[in-house]
Amino acid sequence: DSGVTQTPKHLITATGQRVTLRCSPRSGDLSVYWYQQSLDQGLQFLIQYYNGEERAKGNILERFSAQQFPDLHSELNLSSLELGDSALYFCASSWTGVNSGANVLTFGAGSRLTVL
Amino acid sequence: KNQVEQSPQSLIILEGKNCTLQCNYTVSPFSNLRWYKQDTGRGPVSLTIMTFSENTKSNGRYTATLDADTKQSSLHITASQLSDSASYICVVSARSNYQLIWGAGTKLIIKP
Numbered sequence: 001d002s003g004v005t006q007t008p009k010h011l012i013t014a015t016g017q018r019v020t021l022r023c024s025p026r027s028g029d030l031s032v033y034w035y036q037q038s039l040d041q042g043l044q045f046l047i048q049y050y051n052g053e054e055r056a057k058g059n060i061l062e063r064f065s066a067q068q069f070p071d072l073h074s075e076l077n078l079s080s081l082e083l084g085d086s087a088l089y090f091c092a093s094s095w096t097g098v099n100s101g102a103n104v105l106t107f108g109a110g111s112r113l114t115v116l
Numbered sequence: 117k118n119q120v121e122q123s124p125q126s127l128i129i130l131e132g133k134n135c136t137l138q139c140n141y142t143v144s145p146f147s148n149l150r151w152y153k154q155d156t157g158r159g160p161v162s163l164t165i166m167t168f169s170e171n172t173k174s175n176g177r178y179t180a181t182l183d184a185d186t187k188q189s190s191l192h193i194t195a196s197q198l199s200d201s202a203s204y205i206c207v208v209s210a211r212s213n214y215q216l217i218w219g220a221g222t223k224l225i226i227k228p
Contacts, residue, residue: 002161042219042221045215045218088157092159104165105162106162108159109158
């Protein structure tokens with residue numbers, strides 16, 4: 001157990017629907033990162049939050065949005081789902097928002113989204 | 117453009133053998149370089165982090181090297197075990213914005 005909790009583990013939904021993925025960071029970590037990994041592909045950075053504020057943005061689609069709440073948990077909202085959104089979505093956390101040498105990202109087990 | 121390239125794309129070796137995975141990057145200015153291990157369907161796990169001044173870092177049977185002049189890193193795995201079967205991902209942090217640039221990974225398969 002890495003200490004980063006993601007729910008749900010698996011989710012099957014239909015095209016056009018909306019889902020919410022949830023992430024609780026490791027205790028003491030202030031930063032949350034979201035990544036998407038399609039089948040046999042590398043990790044694609046979506047977005048990063050630090051202490052409730054957006055810190056960095058990657059290739060996140062306009063149909064996707066995220067936020068980090070005062071208790072530091074984060075949610076990734078995916079709407080108007082398409083078949084191509086089927087992927088593993090990983091959340092990672094770190095104690096700081098700066099990717100210095102001392103800042104290790106700890107990943108959760110991921111949420112597997114299947115869009116039919 | 118900041119990029120991280122890894123080779124080979126995939127590698128199959130016999131249990132007990134050694135192997136070396138390569139990572140070349142064009143990220144500048146450089147902050148640090150990380151190697152992650154990702155088992156299929158699981159989240160990546162950090163193996164090592166190296167800053168500019170570090171040439172070598174070990175974590176058990178894993179040894180990472182860094183040549184900041186040539187912008188190359190390698191991950192050497194000694195006496196491979198079946199549990200080493202995974203993807204190994206090189207990640208470089210740029211000092212300008214501290215964003216992480218992820219490589220595509222090397223898929224390593226250890227055969228008994």
